[in-house]
Every structure is written in structure tokens, then in C-alpha cells.
Amino acid sequence: MNPSNWAGLIVSIIAIISAFTAAVRWLVKHYLAELKPNSGSSLRDSVDRLERQVEEIYRILLTRNNS
Secondary structure (H helix, E strand, C coil): CCHHHHHHHHHHHHHHHHHHHHHHHHHHHHHHHCCCCCCCCCHHHHHHHHHHHHHHHHHHHHHHHHC
């Protein structure tokens, strides 16, 4: 292989690694955005709603068992 072939190989490897890194950064950014509350449509908001509902169910069950 001559020097221009080596240079092309090195540039293509760097481009592939850069594309992979950019894709991983994009995925991480968007997955982390789901964990922040944003007025109702994030995964975190759904978990918070479910926790409130479960607490309400526990409260209802406890008041029925005490009566």
C-alpha cells in the first residue's frame, strides 16, 4: 500500500468512529431527556403519576381495613 492508500484508510476509520460517537451521543441525549419531567409527556412524569395512583390505592385499602 502506498501512502495515499494509508491516508485514505486512516481518514475512513476516523470518519466511522466519529459517526458512531455522534450516534451514541444523540441517543444518550434523547434517552436522558425522557428522564426529566416536562409537564406530562416524559417517562418520568408517567412514573410520578403511577406512584401517586398507587399511593391513593394504598390509602383507600388502609381506610377500608380500619373500618
